[in-house]
Amino acid sequence: MPKAAPPDAFANTPEPPYYAVIFTSQRRDADEDFYHEIAAKMAELALKQPGCLGAESARDANGFGLTVSYFSSLEAIKLWRDHAEHQPAQNLGRETFYRHYELRIARVERAYSWSELD
């Protein structure tokens, strides 16, 4: 196991309250390259949206993954959901990339951070 993920793997979120979109998904066993292309494009685009505070993501060797994106408001989440480039990616998700997913919208009320360097 390499020593660490990229330094920006953690989202540098402000003090709560803010919102979290918890996306849990099981990938299908196909279209690996196309999936990574679209996923990277959407991650980059999401971070540019007004009110997007960051995102954290991990997928294991079984293709099971969690992505949590943080937003300043429910309105910002809706704007991203309805974004003209995000909509076709959501369709691809259902038609091609995923077997199953769960999407939960939550209001972050408390947050704690710990680092060995502190």
Next chain:
Amino acid sequence: MPKAAPPDAFANTPEPPYYAVIFTSQRRDADEDFYHEIAAKMAELALKQPGCLGAESARDANGFGLTVSYFSSLEAIKLWRDHAEHQPAQNLGRETFYRHYELRIARVERAYSWSELD
């Protein structure tokens, strides 16, 4: 990539509202077996706690991972935080297992589920 994670990889949560504990962590590059032993023990114990509704977890090849545990109330989260067997595991986490972690407590307000079988 194998076709799927275990069928219980998704938490079978009730209708919102309920709470999510979003734990994002970077593992250190050591104590692999001991870590997996303690992590499995804590996952099993957490699911037995009153008010624990389930959990979802993924860690990538860089040792970066997300675990989201779901609870019925803030009180149930506090009871698990203060549990006599969970406390020493939290200390091990800081002393031995993790480089950095972020812990966020959030109230789940909406949830959507999608499956290719639906």
